Amino acid sequence: MDTIESVGKCFFCNAEFSKAGISRHLNTHLKQQAKVMKPGISFHVRIEDDVPRGLYFLNLWVDGDTLMAEIDGFLRAIWLDCCGHMSAFTNPKERKRYSIFDVDAMESDDDDDEFMESSTKEILKKDTKLKYEYDFGSTTSLLLTVKEVFPVECPAGIELLSRNEPLEIMCDLCGKEPAAVICTTCYDPSLFCKKCAKKHAKTCEDFADYSSLPVINSPRMGVCGYDGGRIDKKRDGIFVKK
Ligand SMILES: [Zn+2]
Ligand SMILES: [Zn+2]
Ligand SMILES: [Zn+2]
Numbered sequence: 494m495d496t497i498e499s500v501g502k503c504f505f506c507n508a509e510f511s512k513a514g515i516s517r518h519l520n521t522h523l524k525q526q527a528k529v530m531k532p533g534i535s536f537h538v539r540i541e542d543d544v545p546r547g548l549y550f551l552n553l554w555v556d557g558d559t560l561m562a563e564i565d566g567f568l569r570a571i572w573l574d575c576c577g578h579m580s581a582f583t584n585p586k587e588r589k590r591y592s593i594f595d596v597d598a599m600e601s602d603d604d605d606d607e608f609m610e611s612s613t614k615e616i617l618k619k620d621t622k623l624k625y626e627y628d629f630g631s632t633t634s635l636l637l638t639v640k641e642v643f644p645v646e647c648p649a650g651i652e653l654l655s656r657n658e659p660l661e662i663m664c665d666l667c668g669k670e671p672a673a674v675i676c677t678t679c680y681d682p683s684l685f686c687k688k689c690a691k692k693h694a695k696t697c698e699d700f701a702d703y704s705s706l707p708v709i710n711s712p713r714m715g716v717c718g719y720d721g722g723r724i725d726k727k728r729d730g731i732f733v734k735k
């Protein structure tokens with residue numbers, strides 16, 4: 494997948510940028526917004542998958558009164574939630590992990606609550622980096638970076654400014670059609686277009702039984718039972734050939 498490019502559209506003007514260029518571009522829009530918005534504090538936050546040359550990213554505009562737990566909730570809703578696993582932010586400098594359970598009945602200790610119930614303005618500064626992990630079994634690791642701070646409020650609390658467009662992942666068998674299904678027990682071939690998935694089902698018992706998952710625009714694709722997010726669903730599917 495080395496040759497796959499990661500691009501995102503600016504949700505203000507619809508222009509397309511590389512992963513490297515979109516954050517800077519969005520800052521120019523936010524500076525304009527800052528001239529007309531109510532005074533307050535807000536952050537331009539980049540979230541990306543924490544692997545070398547990771548391809549998945551989100552750019553968020555987050556209000557200073559938004560809670561860390563609400564960022565956790567947003568990440569679960571757009572990218573992660575399969576069955577309510579535990580998650581945590583870690584500040585690499587403090588080497589401390591702050592955890593949260595998504596299941597209401599579960600308890601977490603007071604320290605954890607305090608961090609997750611803190612507002613972003615208490616935790617984030619320009620250039621703050623936090624590690625985020627979802628599920629301590631089959632972990633999905635993300636990186637949060639504060640790209641810029643603005644002296645105005647973000648009325649929505651959390652606003653999605655950009656995310657990577659569905660990646661150009663092709664079928665491992667025919668190489669011609671976009672992959673739509675992943676077999677989680679097979680390696681190479683493991684990604685199939687709809688047609689080739691039918692062929693694979695004939696040779697792979699697991700696939701026919703339980704190991705088939707949809708290709709999703711998320712770093713949690715193919716993990717646990719992840720089958721898609723609840724927000725921005727139109728960019729959650731497979732890429733469309735031009
Ligand atoms: Zn733009
Ligand atoms: Zn799960
Ligand atoms: Zn195919």
Ligand SMILES: [Zn+2]
Nearest residue numbers: 676679697700
């Ligand atoms: Zn298989």
